[in-house]
Structures are given as structure tokens and as C-alpha cells.
Amino acid sequence: MTIDVAILGASGYTALELAKILLRHPNARVVAVTSRDEEQPAMADVHPSLTGRLDLRCEPFDPDTIAAKAQCVFCALPHGASMAAVRDLLARGVRVIDLSADYRLRDPNVYAEWYGASHADTENLEHAVYGLPELWADEISKARLIANPGCYPTSAILGLAPLLAAGDLIDPKGIIVDSKSGVTGAGRTPKLMTHFPECNENVEAYNVGWHRHTPEIEQILSDVSGTGVEVIFTPHLIPMDRGIFTTSYAPLQRTVDEKQLLEIFRDFYRGKPFVRVIEHLPATKDTVGSNFLDVTVRVVRQRAVVMSCEDNLLKGASGAAVQNFNLMFGFPETTALL
């Protein structure tokens, strides 16, 4: 079986990664890519690494045209811009995997509070499934709309979920999440913060106390633990192209050692092909270019110290999106991703 797919936001980084993965997918055919560029450039001119591999021109987004061509659409647009396109595609019977943040927060009031704009598609918001396959594979397989997770939330949630699922092991209100991201995490669209002389040879924290991924991490971890989780989330921009490294600190409420914690992680992720529970300390270089998330844990002064890392553009975005696509259409979860 072959599924015809389209990618919106063709000139972006996650769109390029989607194209590269889907080109090697035996059950997917990329039939359309869209861009606002009125010149309608060839995809290989927008992304020279696709030369000779994808012979498509970027087209303007028209929901009727895309729905006539594609059964599934990967929406790689910025949040805010995404929901109008998603709504129009769902109305035409297309299944959508949205890489933006538009459908991740269940409560539209929380969305308005953290994103500074009201949600324009609350009807579909109700039916969106948060696309973290390690937690909700069954729901994903039946979903018409996937809210693909944010890159930071994937690393934090997968690092903390095993501890929160283990009853009263950690204090759900005492968690600190410290993350570092490479610059592709900010997208291809230029910004002052990602201008070379600003970010080269520089490390900086940003949006401390009010980063929009805070409510996303809290919502999902609260679902996992069954109680209200609070986190202090501090993101940093570091001078590398790709990769996220997250260290999470959680007060332990029971006396456990590292061996026992690692066993909890191994049990939780048994049969999950893209989470590697490791004993050594992780490094972004071990996951960049792959769909793996590496995670390990230490006990220091009665706190669990969890370290997790991933490629922000793959496990943190496009790789996870294809993992979701595989589950939605009944293909083996690892297709095109190993």
C-alpha cells in the first residue's frame, strides 16, 4: 500500500527532514509541497541536498488541490499559521500530522495565555491526539489529527514519564527541567537570536519562567502521573546546529538506587524501538541524525537526575512525525526510521 502525502511549509528545516525520510519510505509518496513563494521554486532549489531526489515544484497552499492529491498532510508551518490550513484539510477528509504547537494544549484558554492569540479551531482541538508514540500508540493509530510534540517537551516528557508513572516515587511539584538546544530548533526563518555573530561562541538562557513549552510539558506529565505536575523549565540556545540535551531534577520521595531507577526506565520503555535506556552518560552526538532518544538516570542527594538527548529535527520533530504516520497507517513503527 502506498499513501500519497503532502508537506506544507516546504522551505523549512523540518520539511526538508520530512522529505528526506519520506523519500526512503517504501509506503509513502510525496506528491505535493507548498510554499508562500510566488515564484514556485523547485524543491531542489530550495533545498539543494534534494537535487536529483525529489522532482517537485513548491505550489501555493490550496486545500482543495492538496486534498485531491494527498491522503495525509504533514503541516510544517509556524504555530498560529497552522490551524487555518489544518482545519481546511480535515474538513476535506485528509488526515493531518501537525508539527506546530497549535493542537498540543487541550484547553484553548491555556493556548491563548501562552501563545498570545485565541485558538481559531477549537472544534478540531478536541479531537487532536498528542503524538508521542511511546505513550499513546493506540490513540495515534486511530487519529485523524496528530499534534506532534515540541522538541523540548519530547526530551523532558520521555525523561520524566517513567518516574511519574511509578506512583509516589518523585514529588510532582518539585521538578526542574534544564534544556539546551542547537540553533535549528529555532527554524530556518532568520531571527536576531540565531544570527551567526549572536549565537556563535555563545550560550544563553531565554524565556526563563515563561517559555511556551512549560504548559505542554506539565499537561502531558500530569496525564501520565494522574496528578498535577509543575515544572520549572529553563531553555538555553547553544552554538551547535542540531541536538537537544535535557537534564531534569526530581526530588525522590522513596529511597531507591540507580539500579532500581534504571530498571523502572527499562520496564517502561520495553518494546519501544526509539528510546534507548543507557547506563553511560548521553551525548547529543550519539543521537544526531537518528530518531533515537537516549536516556539515563543518576541519584544525587535524594534527587533523581535524568539526562535525555535527541536530534531536535528528528525525534524532536520530523522523525516522530513519520513514526506517527507509520502507526496511523498500520506500517511497522520503525519504517524509514532506522
Ligand SMILES: NC(=O)C1=CN([C@@H]2O[C@H](COP(=O)(O)OP(=O)(O)OC[C@H]3O[C@@H](n4cnc5c(N)ncnc54)[C@H](OP(=O)(O)O)[C@@H]3O)[C@@H](O)[C@H]2O)C=CC1
Ligand atoms: N525546528 C525544530 O527543531 C522544530 C520545529 N517544530 C515546529 O515545526 C514547525 C516547522 O518548523 P521549522 O521547519 O523549524 O520552521 P522553519 O521556519 O524552518 O519553516 C517554516 C516554514 O513555514 C512557512 N511559513 C513561515 N511563516 C508562515 C506563515 N505566516 N504562513 C504560512 N507559512 C509560513 C515558511 O515556508 P515558505 O516561506 O516556503 O512558505 C517557512 O520556511 C513549526 O511550527 C515549529 O515550531 C517542532 C519541533 C522541532
Ligand SMILES: CC(=O)N[C@@H](CCC(=O)OP(=O)(O)O)C(=O)O
Ligand atoms: C531553539 C529554539 O528557538 N527552539 C524553539 C522550540 C522549537 C519547537 O519545538 O517549537 P514548537 O513548539 O513551535 O514546535 C523555541 O524555543 O521556541
